[in-house]
Amino acid sequence: MHENSVDRGRTASESTDRIAYSTPTHDRVATTTCYMCACRCGIRVHLKDGRIRYIEGNPDHPVNRGVLCGKGSAGIMTQYSPARLANPLLRVGARGSGEFREISWAHALDLATSWLAEVRARDPRQFAFFSGRDQSQSLTGFWAAQFGTPNFAAHGGFCSVNLAAAGLYSVGGSFWEFGEPDWEHARLFLLWGVAEDHDSNPIKLGLSRLRERGARIIAINPVRTGYGAIADQWISLRPGTDGLFVFSLIHELLAADRIDLEFLATHANAHWLVIDAPGTAEHGLFLRDAAGNPLAWDRTAGLVPAGRPGISPVLAGTMSLPDGRGAHPVFHLLAERYLSPEYAPEAVAPRCGIDVGTIRRLAAELAAAAFADPLELPCPWTDTEGRRHATMLGRPVAMHAMRGIAAHANGFHTCRAIHLLQLLLGAVDRPGSWRYKSPYPRPIPPGPGPAGATVAPDTPIDGTLLGFPQGPEDLLVDGSGEALRIDKAFSWEAPLSLHGLLHMVLPNAAAGDPYRIDTLLLYMSNMAWNSAMNPAQNIEALTARDAHSGEYAIRRVIYADAYSSETVPYADLVLPDTTYLERFDCISLLDRPIGSAHGPADAIRQPVLQPNRNVRPFQDVLLELGARLGLPAFANTDGNPRYRDYADYMVNHERRPGQGPLAGWRGENGEQIGIGAPNQRQIARYIENGCFWQHELPPGQQYYKYANRDYLEGAVAMGLLDNAERIVLQLYAEPLQRLRLAAEGHGRRQPPARLRARVAKYCDPLPFWHPPLGAQEPQTFPLSAITQRPMPMYHSWGSQNAWLRQIIAANRLYMNRATAARLGLAEDDWVKVTSRSGELRCQLALMEGVNEATVWTWNAIGKRTGAWNLADDAPESTRGFLLNHVISAFLAPEGGHADSNSDPVTGQAAWFDLRVRVEKCSAEAAHTTPRFEPLPRPPGLAPPPAILRYNAKDAP
Amino acid sequence: MTSIPKPAPGAKKLGLVIDLDTCVGCQACAVSCKEWNTSGHMAPLTDLDPYGARPDGVWFNRIHSYEAGDGAAGRTVHFPRSCLHCEDAPCVTVCPTGASYKRAEDGIVLVDADLCIGCKLCSWACPYGAREYDEDAGVMKKCTLCIDRIYNETLGEEERVPACVSVCPTRARHFGDLGDPDSEVSQLVAERGGFELMPEQGCKPVNRYLPPRPRAAPPVPSPSPSQTAEAATPIANRLLAWADRVLSR
Secondary structure, X not given: OOOOHHHHOEOOOOOOOOOOXXXXXXXXXXXXXXXXXXXXXXXXXXXXXXXXXXXXXXXXXXXOOOOOOHHHHOHHHHHOOXXXXXXXXEEOOOOOOOOEEEOOHHHHHHHHHHHHHHHHHHOHHHEEEEEOOOOOHHHHHHHHHHHOOOOEEOOHHHHOHHHHHHHHOOOOOOOHHHEEEOOOOOOEEEEEOOOOXXXXXXXHHHHHHHHHHOOEEEEEOOEOOHHHHOOOEEEOOOOOOHHHHHHHHHHHHHHOOOOOHHHHHHHEXXXXXXXXXXXXXXXXXXXXXXXXXXXXXXXXXXXXXOOOOOOOEOOOOOEEOOOXXXXXXXXXXXXXXXXXXXXXXXXXXXXXXXXXXXHHHHHHHHHHHHHHOOOEEOOOEEEOOOOEEOOXXXXXXXXXXXXXXXXXXXXHXXXXXXXXXXXXXXXXXXXXXXXXXXXXXXXXXOOXXXXXXXXXXXXXXXXXXXXXXXXXXHOOEOOOOOEOOOOOOOOOXXXXXXXXXXXXXXXHHHHOOOOOOOXXXXXXXXXXXXXXXXXXXXXXXXXXXXXXXXXXXXXXXXXXXXXXXXOHHHOOEEEEOOOOOOOOEEEOOOOOOOOEOOEOEEEEEOOOOOXXXXXXXXXXXXXXXXXXXXOOOOEOOOOOEOOOOHHXXXXXXXXXXXXXXXXXXXXXXXXXXXXXXXXXXXXXXXXXXXXXXXXXXXXXXXXXXXXEHHHHHHHHHXXXXXXXXXXXEOXXXXXXXXXXXXXXXXXXXXXXXXXXXXXXXXXXXXXXXXOOOOOOOOOOOOEEEEEEOOOOOOHHHHHXXXXXXXXXXXXXXXXXXHHHHHHOOOOOOEEEEEEOOOEEEEEEEEEOOEOOXXXXXXXXXXXXXXXXXXXXXXXXXXXXXXXXXXXXXXXXXXXXXXXEOEOOOOOOEOHHHOEEEEEEOOOOOOOOEOOOOOOOOOOOOOOOOOEEOOOHHHOO | OOOXXXXXXXXXXXXXXXXXXXXXOOOXXXXXXXXXXXXXXOOOOOEEOOOOOOOXXXXXXXXXXXXXXXXXHOEEEEEEEOOOOOOOOHHHHOOOOOOEXXXXXXXXXXXXXXXXXXXXXXXXHOOOOOOEEEOOOOEXXXXXXXXXXXXXXXXXXXXXXXXXXXXXXXXXXXXXXXXXXXXXXXXXXXXXXXXXXXXXXXXXXXXXXXXXXXXXXXXXOOOOHHHOXXXXXXXXXXXXXXXXXXXXX
């Protein structure tokens, strides 16, 4: 040591401090795809001495371009979580007791096979397969169809089906999953109801870019945290009134004639004629010629096919048809509706809880941003009629919407309203606007109706279980109009439930309404806790017994998960999954790919580490079960498995000739994209390329995709579309009118009497606003209650993570200071929160950035004692809570029947419709309620360490 | 007590520039920092009671969220906090053993774990609360500016930045030589009015924060659209006007 080191400071060369500047960070770097949330970012995992040194974003990856969120970086702690299951488990105690014994995989698969074979031979409908945040739905859904049950869905019905359905029936794409803002050109950006997620890194990258470019950001959300914090303006609406607000903007734009009429007539169905013949079976349908083409009224030629190039269509007025009936162009109907005084700012503002000026200013700003200062990209393109355009004219107003719009019973129409606003501004897939993520746009709606109307023992169902109804004929209902699926998806109760109704499966199955389920297979869905509208209701359903036989009402429950979640104790058989770093997986164009506006893309996961537990990738297990059951797609005629494992399936499965789970490097030599023979080197090629494939579209194909000839022809060549016809954007949704006509007594298939008024009201072909369903009782329950998602946490997975739970392990109920003052409440008070269906206790925190009529909390922080291998006194269970405890899967019963608490069009779980009363309560207990019986630690899990000294250098 | 070396002429002043305009409080930088450093120069970043009632570990970078102002006019501010590598670092001068030291050549403040006796005087002296005591190791730990990344010759040039900078999803974090007025970070500070945190403490922090940009005001034309004469037209007349509009498609 230097003699004067203490007194005179040191330079590095003099220092005794041993700094190893250039320690290699890895023995090996493996690329794969993150699964710490739904974003599907590319990651590079640095491995040192067999352990993870660190995980970083892949700079080449189109989703995250090198950045990574807090969840992604915490993947190490999820990989090494003490909550990982270690062996297959067979229940030995009562359901919910958590008493299991460990069994071998051979035993587990024998059992599962015998249970499944028996129900398949008897009545395949009595088998239901529901998954959660499943990124392999193209396999799981196909597997269910091969089994022969219609009862399959993932968690979209809970999450955001309103966005999907509204988008796919309006513009042929949707917010989040099938669309994104044009971050490079937008000048005004509206962020509707985004709860800090979906998606994560792309939005953060985009927001940063908008700030850098000086674009204006407006957050419309009752809560001002996260993304809203960096917005230029915060508009705080009462939850559930967004639709009214949008209609008032539309009203203003129409009143001032600040709309893109030419766009509407060229790219949307504004000029299509709608039959006006009340009381007849054609009323409200499009006027069509004998070949089925919609018709328009040309200024000189009269009635002409609406798609004929060069016509001069009339957009308003009443036409008298030769047969004596009347007709109106779509635009006429919508102008008439939204110019009505009920949507004037004066009428709407007080209901939304804002002032009239806010609406007027925003309407003016939207018009100015869209029209005042033209944005024109010098990029030639050719439309479907072969006309060459020298430039691309922009409409630099972009929007993004998420759960705050989706999770209301009026969310379908509200989201349709936002799309309508975009269409009126001409701001769909143009420079500066919201854009499609390839492979979208798709035809509107994108495919045939749902399969599964007929079911037979030991027989696969041909077709896609989650389809797209065009009208009553596509619904899954019986002769009396009652539901054929256990979740009542695609029934008159929820005709456009494209993602199913995960939240209704357990309550319906236990009630035997519409029938009983014998065997339930759940994957990655925490249905006994936060993936329930109400955990107690689901627990009751899982433990209910048949009054006669004494058996469980849901006779058998098989659950696959990697972790000791709250749902594990309710399974009879637990199939332990690997972590996301221990398996092959694919992010497929057949399912939910990672394409962007720049072109289609897909990705794989590869095993970066070998599991040190007796666990198997669920997809491998599913393929093996499929083979054992003799499902034709998974077993050869000799009964042997058709696929060695999921990696083999990813390469060799063909859904249609030449089309399989992966689109990149197809053809024997890997030179084809989209369509081509299986390539045995395909996975190797993905791995060489960082585990993703992307096809970059030429600039001339990146906008106007619905009418862009070169794009559409290219999409057909890649197998993304079946034909290259122009996709006409639908302001007016005829499938809804077909359902409405049935409710009015027309046609062969009509809703049961009790649902007629409901279907007629909600299946409106033009969007409208309606209050949440069920009794509102504003005097008794004056506050709306909603959740936001903390950015560093994703569903319940985060709680097992030693690092993330240091950021947040307990949640408060947040209330506006002024509201608290009125109610006599103060910071840190313990409060009782009461809703129509239940009550909970939690601790209060006060803030400014929340709507005065709203309280909120963080989502999915609260845990059940004993779950996730956390200590019994973990803050997640002592001071954390779920708002779900005061939500119900059902509305208040009326006339002896309780409707599902869901959007009446799509079945989306309406958990943001919750209304509560908040009162001070004693702080004596100082823990949150309700409390459930503590869960025991499942066999095979060691007690978690008391101290964690993670260091990849000290590998054990 | 330990003295601070006089920086050599032209010596670097390495530090961070953190943009409060785009920070959304997502915690990516905090977690990435922990991830890198738990196997890095000051490894491990110990976690006590990691699955229990009081999980509490060593973090070099912590994010705080505040509200400023009332009602809709207020704003939510996310504020990342880590060592600011002060020029007059009181955590160094207070150190009785010389464990805490500031490097003359680049200004990075480090702790020599071999010399640290865990007396915690430095954490009392730091006005920013940027020091992290590892109870398990009995040693004070802190941000090293990822010294084992920024000089790591096994990494590509573009990777030689602190983990928090590399990971940031809103690109709100920048790294460079704040002693060089021509460096990108110094230019950024000059352009955006970057400021020193708590200058009254006299520690002369090297790190800078960029203030939130002024909020963009809406470009409101006047009068607002519906207040024009056209807008006063009754619906039927409005529809008539549209009916007469000649469009071609």
